[in-house]
Amino acid sequence: MSKVYAVGIGPGGEEFFTQEAKAALERADVIAGYTVYVDLVRDMFPGKEFFTTPMKQEIERCRWAIETACSGKTVAVVCSGDAGVYGMAGLMIELADQYDDVEIEVVAGVTAANSGAAVLGAPLGHDFCLISLSDLLTPWELIEKRLHCASEADFAICLYNPRSKKRADYLQKACNIMMEHKSPDTICGWVKNIGREGQEYNIVKLSELENEPVDMFTTVFIGSATTKVIAGRMVTPRGYEKHEDSYFRGNI
Numbered sequence: 274m275s276k277v278y279a280v281g282i283g284p285g286g287e288e289f290f291t292q293e294a295k296a297a298l299e300r301a302d303v304i305a306g307y308t309v310y311v312d313l314v315r316d317m318f319p320g321k322e323f324f325t326t327p328m329k330q331e332i333e334r335c336r337w338a339i340e341t342a343c344s345g346k347t348v349a350v351v352c353s354g355d356a357g358v359y360g361m362a363g364l365m366i367e368l369a370d371q372y373d374d375v376e377i378e379v380v381a382g383v384t385a386a387n388s389g390a391a392v393l394g395a396p397l398g399h400d401f402c403l404i405s406l407s408d409l410l411t412p413w414e415l416i417e418k419r420l421h422c423a424s425e426a427d428f429a430i431c432l433y434n435p436r437s438k439k440r441a442d443y444l445q446k447a448c449n450i451m452m453e454h455k456s457p458d459t460i461c462g463w464v465k466n467i468g469r470e471g472q473e474y475n476i477v478k479l480s481e482l483e484n485e486p487v488d489m490f491t492t493v494f495i496g497s498a499t500t501k502v503i504a505g506r507m508v509t510p511r512g513y514e515k516h517e518d519s520y521f522r523g524n525i
């Protein structure tokens with residue numbers, strides 16, 4: 274059985290790799306992916322064959338990986354963060370189903386929601402959801418609906434692909450929708466270049482978020498009604514403090 278690993282490499286450098294991701298890349302003969310991600314791992318795995326494709330050639334890249342595996346090589350396709358979160362793991366499983374004898378092994382990675390949350394404090398300490406503002410593959414109406422429903426249900430919301438040059442006003446539109454249900458004073462945070470050179474972050478109110486320097490290399494966190502700032506960190510309480518007595522008596 275030929276094998277392709279779909280490997281999430283985390284947000285940045287080697288320190289964010291899981292041991293499993295490292296082992297998969299060591300086992301691979303060929304490492305394939307979007308140029309930026311392959312460049313992040315190139316120096317760590319000298320002697321491997323590398324195959325890079327530009328953005329928006331995901332189908333070609335996955336097909337190439339599967340066909341190369343069928344020819345007898347072990348291939349790893351690298352994605353940033355987690356390969357299954359707005360990544361290519363699903364597409365690879367779908368495409369591999371059209372071939373005999375090729376197996377996709379998905380290797381979990383640290384997604385931007387988790388690594389960014391750690392920079393801010395603990396913004397995802399209670400129920401939360403992820404929404405991507407990219408309408409390349411999802412109709413904008415559906416994105417709007419999800420923003421409405423998630424805000425109405427008072428989830429903490431983590432936004433991926435929050436703003437690009439072509440979609441300069443999407444974050445503003447999203448903030449306006451969320452403010453139909455959430456207070457403009459809701460605590461929000463953003464982290465840019467998580468785990469990479471130039472990492473920055475800020476904690477602001479929802480009404481201020483649209484004026485922040487958020488771009489495609491940024492992950493945005495919108496709190497729930499209970500989210501607060503404690504010693505400069507963004508925290509969505511799990512609820513322990515309300516139950517302190519019973520918690521320490523072992524009732525939870």
Ligand code: SAH
Pocket residue numbers: 284285352353354355356357358359360383384385386389432433434435464465466467468469488489490491492493
């Ligand atoms: N598979 C990736 C997500 C790809 S979608 C993962 O699991 O993290 C691309 C979006 O993810 C970006 O627009 C940004 O919102 C977020 N993102 C990915 N890596 C990031 C990083 N290092 N710093 C900040 N945001 C990041």
